[in-house]
Amino acid sequence: MFNSGGMRSHYFSLESILVTQERVPCVFHQPVKHAGFLDSGSQNPDLEAGAKLDLPYWIAKLFHSLNSNNAKIIEITLPKIFKENYRDILTADASLVDLTKHSKYFYKFGKLIINIPLRESPEIQILLQQAFKDRFRKIFDLAQHLVSDFHGNRKLDTLELEILDRARKCQLALDAWLCHGASHITTAEMVVNHNKRKLADIS
Amino acid sequence: MFCEKALELIQELERAKDLLSPYDTDSVRTILEEMNMLYEENINVINISIDEIGSEMYAFRLRHAALERNKRCLLAYLWHRQQHVKQMRWEFGSILPPDIKNNLSDSEIEWFSQYNRNLAVYMKSIGSDGLNLALDMKPPKSLYVEVRCLQDHGKLEMDDGEILYLKKNNQYLMARAQCEPLIRQGILEQILR
Structure with missing residues (x-):
């Protein structure tokens, strides 16, 4: 019941627990x-x-x-990241800012701050939306063209990484289907990870 | 500070998302002790006279919130592990590798076997002679597939009673239904043309 939306917060959500700790x-x-x-x-x-x-x-x-x-x-x-001078930076060019510098959960934290509510809440709300729109293009590009799984150092917050991950999986699945059709049986993902770990233990 | 241990537990879970680390009995016990302590303190506050309770109210609410928070963290820990165990039933099959099984707590092992049993009963009840839901996860195109063996697995008894010795690097043409679980477990690999 909770699996459908990995991005939605619920009582058991790790993300939601961690972001309320900010x-x-x-x-x-x-x-x-x-x-x-x-x-x-x-x-x-x-x-x-x-x-x-x-x-x-x-x-x-x-x-x-x-x-x-x-x-x-x-x-x-x-909090510092939502103060006026930081808001100005984000308004100027959101796509270049490293969102993870202050909080791994930029958008979720922003949402919590809006809900307090504070005097600046409406401004922050607009800022979050605008920043997401400005940065979305980059995520979209990455998802379609990234060759390896590596996406460290991209200055993305957890929500954006999650979107990127999902988009990439879809893209890879589409590519695989276009090449081979869908009947190829593969090893389960957990088993692959488990075997990799075993190899690392031996060497 | 309240709930520190609970936070550590959650952070640890978040860090090692795609593998199941050993069940952390010590942390869980420490958190439960903290919760008991908070509960006792609040009970003491309730028992003092009504006049004083006003000044204690904020601390009381704070402890109660900490209690709730600890509860949430613990439940989230258990729930996420349970989801992982459930997922493993579909990826590893009904028998878990021993090194993974070591990381489970007793009640998690019990839950796993109960889940196994429920699933088996359910799969048997479908149609006239049952349906294995773990087969044909993707729509099949042919009844037989070519496979290569990735590790020395030993004897494999086929559905028709014939016994096959699976040796590393040997290739076989096998019935799809027979080899799909083995491919999922990483013992065989499908050869693509």
């Missing part, structure tokens, strides 16, 4: 008891008001959901 900068407006351990720099058992921390998204989101209109506990600020 850190966001926050400022505490109220003291929190017994949470001093969140700030590794302080010895205090409690967290004091005014503390500035980089917290994993899931913790920040929890405190954010406890915010009420008259009492703010936490204020989440934009």
Whole structure:
């Protein structure tokens, strides 16, 4: 039931767990008891008001959901990659930027940030779409013309790599079908990997 | 920091996506201990007087979130391994290579054999005399195919009772249904013209 969309996030999705671990900068407006351990720099058992921390998204989101209109506990600020100067770089030419430099999950993280929501959310939303469109052409080209499986150092984020992988598999399957027809029986992929590992162990 | 061990477990799983690493009993136990500790602490908070609970509330919610997060990580770990084991039934066949079997936990081995059994019962129930779903994964064009043997496999008993010795580099013309599982397991290779 979860296999149909490898890109969609669900309860068991590794990607979704890992992306909610990405850190966001926050400022505490109220003291929190017994949470001093969140700030590794302080010895205090409690967290004091005014503390500035980089917290994993899931913790920040929890405190954010406890915010009420008259009492703010936490204020989440934009992570570096979505700050204005980085947005400018991406708007200028998204296809040259190394998205993985700050986060392996650029788009998914962006989506989470939009949903907080922050004042800049609409701008980030447009930015994500535009960046994806600008970069998609390159992925499309790579998928059709890449000869080897190697695609390291392409500055692609996980979502883009996944698209590239799928597109390449389709392209290879199409090529194979055009050459031989479809009746060729091959060794199962897991078995091939297993045998390779065995060979490596021997040598 | 909460949930560190659980995160490590998930990261490890993500790193080694296409192979099954040994079941990490130690980490799972550590995480369960952490969860028990969080649970106990929260129970203690609930038991103190109502007046004080207000100031404890944030820490309480934080621990609860950590508890939920640990649960999610553990379940995701188990679920992904189970999916992998299921996939292996279709790629390796009903018997797993011993070095892979060593990496499974007891309950995973039990699950695998149960899955095997269910699958066998289901395949037997199709049509009048059963249908092997693992055969003809791709539409066949001929009943016989030419194959080359990639490793010394030993005896193979054919459907008609004849015994064939599979030796490395020998070539055979075999019934497709007979050799498809062997090709999938990497023992034979189909010769293309």
